[in-house]
Amino acid sequence: MGEFRYEKDADGIVTVTMDMDGPVNAMNAQFDGLYQDMTDRLCAEDGLTGVVLTSAKKTFFAGGDLKWLIGVQPGQEQEIYENVERTKANMRRLEKLGVPVVAAINGAAAGGGFEICLACHYRIAADLPQVKIGLPEVTLGLLPGGGGVVRMTYLLGIEGAMPFALEGRMVSAQKALNAGIVHEVTESIDALVPRAKAYITSVAGDAAACTQPWDDRKYRIPGGPSNTAAAAPRLAVGSAMLYKKTRDLLPAPGKIMDIMANTASNVDFDGAQRYESRQFASLVPLPVTKNMIQAFFFDLNKVNGGAARPGDVPQSKVGKLGILGAGMMGQGIAYSAAMAGIEVVLKDTGLDAAERGKGHTAKLLETRVAKGRMEQAQADAVLARITPTDSAEALAGCDLIIEAVFERIDVKESVLAEHETLLGDAGFWGSNTSTLPIGRLAQAATRPEKFIGLHFFSPVDKMPLLEIVVGEKTDDETLARAFDFARQIGKTPIVVNASTGFYTSRTIGTKMDEAVQMVAEGLDPVRVENLSRAVGFPTGLLTLYDEVKLSLALDIFDTQLDMGLRRAEDDPTPEARSLLRALVAEGRKGRGTGGGFFDYSDDGKAPWPGLAQWRKADADIPDADIKDRMLFRAVLETLRCLDEGVLRATADANIGSIMGIGAPAWTGGYAQFVETYGRARFIARCEELAAEYGPRFAPPESLRKAA
Incomplete structure (x- = not known):
């Protein structure tokens, strides 16, 4: 059975070595009991002079139990809150133990693993390649809920904490030392525990060595409070930059910013901790959170782990x-x-x-x-x-x-x-x-x-x-x-298996063509462009067409016609193709050749005035339809690629769509999007779009059967 091994030496120093079931230590149901028992035992210990917390695994601590988190449903927020608060209560008991508690970091300390370290008074890390330290939760649609946002804000201030909390930055031991989130490094793993014990001995009787900065009344958060005239402009700029990056489609970064601002105001440490717990609990059941956990943890690990690689072939390298x-x-x-x-x-x-x-x-x-x-x-x-x-x-x-x-x-x-x-x-x-x-x-x-x-x-x-x-x-x-x-x-x-356009090239063209189709139907190109960005595509789709070159897209299309790989009469958006040909005939082949849908200059870009000839005064459809037409075209093409065997696995679909062709991160990838949108709801929406805009939006029969 997994355990926290507990060893007390003759000097009164207890070394706790975390060795849970499985390949890594993680914040799961087993951890709750082990951490509680450890804390109870330490608090009852006689003659205690210090504590060293380390790991028997190659990874110090891997963070939260994502299998459990991805299964959390709306209505379980209070359960999540209470669970997190129990862990935080034990962290506070360790912080107020009255003796130095030292984290001896022998491997990666990610997310909850590093939050355990932050609840220690002193942190020592081995300066080795496998040691990575940070709070990557935001990259999975989450926020550090075990005190990470609050403690990092206290340690580094809002600006200093932003790269770790808002970007999920993971750093080496030396960079963690330079940033001020660990106190020293050792050259080897074997030196960690002896050095931690030596530190405890060296500070015997020093009250400051067993007091956290946030428990010192004289301590001030770097950069000062967030509710001052000097801090307000910095927060406003930070919030604006955050919105520009996320377009309010990813809730976690905004919640993290909110927690940091509250932490650096007049809220006391424990109040800020509770606020962080509430925000974490509200985030876990959201569809976007589930999507990002599925894509950026489970699917990415599956793809990189070699699920598609023939297992009976020896490993090789290219020399x-x-x-x-x-x-x-x-x-x-x-x-x-x-x-x-x-x-x-x-x-x-x-x-x-x-x-x-x-x-x-x-x-x-x-x-x-x-x-x-x-x-x-x-x-x-x-x-x-x-x-x-x-x-x-x-x-x-x-x-x-x-x-x-x-x-x-x-x-x-x-x-x-x-x-x-x-x-x-x-x-x-x-x-x-x-x-x-x-x-x-x-x-x-x-x-x-x-x-x-x-x-x-x-x-x-x-x-x-x-x-x-x-x-x-x-x-x-x-x-x-x-x-x-x-x-x-x-x-x-x-x-992927061989087919015309494979997966990525075939799918990226559908959303781009749909954007052009709407311009050909008479819609304002600026509106189409802005709403494509509002969906979460990294680049506006008309701008993207300019970047990849209109003429290149037509050359590919015509080559496929010549090779018999497609038929002109099967083109689902012929008006879009005609518009592209008209622009190329005008010499507007793309950004690199002077312009396409936009004119480009040192001052930025502006819509080409010639697009006015396609504008129609009575052309108007709801914003929701414009956004869904672009998004659903790519999702439907992904489903067809799965049906046809072009894609071998949904993990490849999700990772390929996000990393290769700009699927919005909040979707978790084009295949995953259907799951949290709801299959029945997705089918109904497809039928609405098909009735209004054409059969290209018809849901595949395989999805109907699955639903």
């Missing part, structure tokens, strides 16, 4: 990578691979172009060094791993060759024919295509079973997703090696 094409995508892939320690051969048709591609990595590294995120020697080593060339022979023996050339089958077939034989004996070929059929491209390969799609997203150095596209003949070994390569370079891989 030498060849990249064909040193343009935007190729140079980004080269940077990501070199950063991961892979030797890269970057080839283009001319050496100058290849060297410019390497120069992209040089610029990114210069920025990292300038910001103190990397030493110059490290940057030099990364850059040295990239070899620019115009010679095919330089790719001989590559474990993987990725072609990142122009999106035309004849061009891709040409580079395949020239370079495939240069692969090592166990090498495989990856095509960075976003729309072309992998099966069709693989027909030109001598080993189609070693051919796979590797769809990166731009900019590669920032976008975390890699869409792995399995062709009809791709074997399991190639899929496994592609998955391992994705993890090797730090990407999150979703695995």
